[in-house]
Amino acid sequence: MMKILVCISNVPDTTTKITFTDNNTQFNTNGVQFILNPYDEIALARAIELTDGGKGSVTVINVGEVNTEATIRKALAIGATDAVRINAKPHDAWYVAYQVAEHIKANPFDLILTGRESIDYNGSKVAGMLGELLDIPSVSIIKKLDVTDAEATVEREIEGGKEVITIPFPFVAGCAEGVAEPKIPNMRGIMSARTKPLAVVEPVEVQTLSEIISYETPAPRGQVNLVSADDPAKLVELLHTQARVI
Template identity: 70%
Template sequence: MKILVCISNVPDTTTKITFTNDNTQFNTSGVSFIVNPYDEIALSRAIELCAGGKGTVTVINVGESVTEPTIRKALAIGADDAVRINAEPRDAYFTAYQIAEYAKTTDYDMILCGRESIDYNGSQVAAMVGEFLDIPSISIIKKLDYDGTTATIEREIEGGKEVVSVSGKFIASCAEGTAVATIPNMRGIMSARSKPLQVVEAKEIAQISKVQQFDTPPPRGAVKLVPADETEKLIGLLHSEAKVI
């Protein structure tokens, strides 16, 4: 079995988000980058499925050389090898196209990734890769079992869950519940340095979307405190002032 896991290089979750150049660029100064937390869940499930010699896990990242420390982190967690497609991931369409083009050149059973990246919050890549490869894409999954030919997947739907069965190649985007993110151990960190990391050149595709500017939410006014024994006052404010109940 071979599993491809797509990983995105994103700012750490504690990052204070600021912009430069007239709010047209994300300010990376002083920001530390991590494996996108959802992709880490996907990677952890892939490693579990391949444990005991049942298969191998290849991580794929679309990024310039600055993402290599993040790729090494994924190798430390337990991926067997890595592929970096050498380009700035300018939008989901571009990224998905590169992943699909690479997937066409290799043999695999499934592709996993996270439900969305925590920077641009697009949950686009998985379904786009599915469409480029003309294979099923199951978005926002919570559980994944695989018997060697058929996957049984639970995905989240409004107010409940759905169980889907897929035979043959597919791509799924993983949410919490699919696996518990694995923390790399010392052996993993040591061996990550010598695991293969292949660099592949990107393919050309027309650009159809571009972030022109960033904006931050307006600050809220000061909090109105209500004494703890006057809860009816809070209900009154929510009803007549905020008009939300």
């Protein structure tokens, strides 16, 4: 029986308008719609495929406050067996990885999957940190994941080709597009998600290693110059005098 842990992050929907509070040191969550991180949906879908038909179990874990439970229930509706929420504000990737690693030390898993990155802070850090904290291998940005009884084979895309790696269990992998197609929860999943176990555990003490000094949004886009299709000379002139690319 394979035990898989999928780390899930609760992230703002991609259409969110980003603003900051507290003198530009905090992301303003007011009115923001949160979703399950899309790469974590991919990891979760593959975990469910690998354990389908009673071959194992899939636990999802999130470091977050009570407001992340809607996202956790979505993961349960998609097909996770049970869930753990570490009841804390996820200060940064180190904080998240440390909390998850402590949980894994007390509750071992054969395979630990994360997304390739969270789409909010885009750190791509949690998987590597987990490997280090647990002293097990970790592999980033995988595009394919197959398992046998003894080991797994993963594929990574590299410049001009692909890399195929075999890894013994347990290990950590950050999943990207290609690993699986995200699954849409069905009505049965949604109903059963309400009663699936969701354990809330308190965080351990972690030394804070980072502090946000300030966030800035990008400068507003410049004015757009529309050039008529009948006037290519004007386009060339603007590319030369304004854009200065030719």
